[in-house]
C-alpha cells in the first residue's frame with residue numbers, strides 16, 4: 001500500500017495545528033469552549049454554535065469504523081489497489097468522524113464496527129496523513145508482519161492506546 005500518490009494537502013491557518021500534530025503522530029480535532037462540541041476538520045469556528053473560541057484537543061484511544069468503501073480503481077499511475085477507505089468515529093469524542101485508509105488487514109475483511117487504532121502514514125509531499133490500523137481479533141494470526149512495513153517521516157510515531 002502506498003499513500004504517497006496524489007496532491008499534498010493545503011495547509012491553512014485553521015489546519016496548521018492539525019498537520020503539525022499529524023507529523024508528530026497525534027490526531028487533533030477542535031473543541032468549542034462555549035458548547036464543548038468537537039469539530040473535524042478544523043475550521044477555526046464551532047460547527048454547532050458558531051463560536052470562534054475553539055482550541056485543539058487530541059484524540060486518543062481506539063476508534064470504530066462507522067462506514068467504509070473499498071477502492072479498486074487505479075485513479076493515478078502508481079496507485080496500489082485495492083485498498084479500504086474508512087470513516088472512523090471515537091467513543092470518547094461524539095460527533096467526530098475522521099477519514100483515512102485502513103491498514104493491518106486485507107481490504108475485503110474490513111467491516112463496519114471494527115475496532116481500529118489511530119495511525120499515520122506518509123502522504124503526498126511527505127505530509128503525514130491519518131490512517132487507521134485494524135485490531136485483529138484474538139486467536140487469529142496477525143497479518144501485519146506479512147505486509148510491507150510503512151515508513152513514517154522523522155519524528156512521527158504511531159499513536160498507541162493509553
Ligand SMILES: [Zn+2]
Pocket residue numbers: 032033034035036037046047048049050051
Ligand atoms: Zn460551540
